[in-house]
Amino acid sequence: MINILTVQGINVTYQNQKRVLSDVSFSLPAGTITGIIGPNGAGKSTLLNAMLSMIPHGGYAKFNGTSLAEIAKKIGYVQQTSQVDRHFPITVAETISLGIVPRLKLFQRLGRNKHQEEIDWTLAQIEMTEFANRQIGQLSGGQLQRVMIGRCMIQHPELILLDEPFAGIDAHSEATIMRILNDLKADGKTILMVHHDLAKVPTYFDNIIIIKEKLIAAGPTKETFTAQNMNQAYGLPIVNMQGGV
Numbered sequence: 400m401i402n403i404l405t406v407q408g409i410n411v412t413y414q415n416q417k418r419v420l421s422d423v424s425f426s427l428p429a430g431t432i433t434g435i436i437g438p439n440g441a442g443k444s445t446l447l448n449a450m451l452s453m454i455p456h457g458g459y460a461k462f463n464g465t466s467l468a469e470i471a472k473k474i475g476y477v478q479q480t481s482q483v484d485r486h487f488p489i490t491v492a493e494t495i496s497l498g499i500v501p502r503l504k505l506f507q508r509l510g511r512n513k514h515q516e517e518i519d520w521t522l523a524q525i526e527m528t529e530f531a532n533r534q535i536g537q538l539s540g541g542q543l544q545r546v547m548i549g550r551c552m553i554q555h556p557e558l559i560l561l562d563e564p565f566a567g568i569d570a571h572s573e574a575t576i577m578r579i580l581n582d583l584k585a586d587g588k589t590i591l592m593v594h595h596d597l598a599k600v601p602t603y604f605d606n607i608i609i610i611k612e613k614l615i616a617a618g619p620t621k622e623t624f625t626a627q628n629m630n631q632a633y634g635l636p637i638v639n640m641q642g643g644v
């Protein structure tokens with residue numbers, strides 16, 4: 400398979416502090432789901448932020464040969480829901496509709512019917528049809544995460560980056576989101592997400608990136624999710640890797 404995402408030599412040092420990421424490089428094929436794993440403070444969120452050029456960094460991330468910053472409209476980024484301003488007065492349907500904006504040219508609009516059709520379809524996909532007019536401040540964590548996935552889907556991104564989408568959500572929301580991500584993968588989209596639950600690694604991911612300030616290992620899950628690599632990252636003797644930890 401041809402690699403479509405290339406991350407080369409990413410370094411990050413926050414102001415006046417020691418280096419948080421050192422020389423992280425990997426590449427990934429299109430149409431796959433990849434998990435970024437590593438202990439707390441390993442630099443997983445920092446890696447996504449550096450790839451998106453949201454923080455000062457060395458090195459680069461390119462998708463199909465172009466830096467991510469230059470093709471921002473083709474990239475869906477689902478940040479941690481803890482970063483979402485729940486007090487902002489906006490409904491579920493309005494939030495999803497914001498995802499259409501990057502697809503449009505200046506002052507362009509989708510026809511009213513087309514716009515509504517896409518929102519209705521997305522609401523159905525995330526199983527939130529009956530919540531369309533609810534304020535986002537009145538949703539559970541899992542519902543809010545599904546809305547954020549909906550806003551990302553409707554953008555039609557080629558590359559999707561998610562920061563801990565399953566943090567603090569219920570099993571039903573997690574299963575719904577995983578179904579959507581697998582559909583997007585089947586459609587050729589490339590998906591990269593920060594993930595914590597090691598037990599799910601063998602079933603969820605085609606590839607994993609293991610980091611702890613530097614790259615410990617990257618590659619297909621079967622070859623990379625090994626006791627030795629996990630021990631290096633987490634400092635624990637973790638057994639029964641492929642069957643769940």
Ligand SMILES: Nc1ncnc2c1ncn2[C@@H]1O[C@H](COP(=O)(O)OP(=O)(O)OP(=O)(O)O)[C@@H](O)[C@H]1O
Pocket residue numbers: 413414416419437438439440441442443444445446
């Ligand atoms: N804005 C910032 N300024 C200074 N240091 C930061 C900043 N953001 C993160 N850090 C530090 O950088 C390191 C990596 O943080 P990061 O959030 O990327 O780790 P993580 O692997 O995503 O952690 P977790 O699993 O706990 O979410 C940590 O030591 C953290 O304290």
